[in-house]
Amino acid sequence: MRSEVRKSMPLLSISVVMQLTDLTARQIRYYEEQGFITPARTAGNQRKFSLNDVDILFDIKDLVDDQMNMASVRKIFAMRAQQKQEEQDNEALRRMMREEHLRAQRLKTTSIRQGDLSRFY
Incomplete structure (x- = not known):
């Protein structure tokens, strides 16, 4: 399986992403509302994030931390x-x-x- 395919697979729940990125659920939902990420949804409508989504969230967090x-x-x-x-x-x-x-x-x-x-x- 290609690396890009693996990185785009929706695997992570919002709680795991919160722990990885040190962002709150509200911040993550806000970045989703702003169109920066588009997590997949399960049949029960839960968000599932890919590694690409997490990378984007890290980029946003770094930029915001730099006062952007x-x-x-x-x-x-x-x-x-x-x-x-x-x-x-x-x-x-x-x-x-x-x-x-x-x-x-x-x-x-x-x-x-x-x-x-x-x-x-």
């Missing part, structure tokens, strides 16, 4: 999300270019993009 207000915390999380999206987009572009290059090598031709980009080299 919630508006600043939101901005920081938005910038992180944008940066992560840009990294994913760049990785997808690199993967596409690599696959196209390998395909062109197999066919013993140049790729269309390689021809377009060659004028810049």
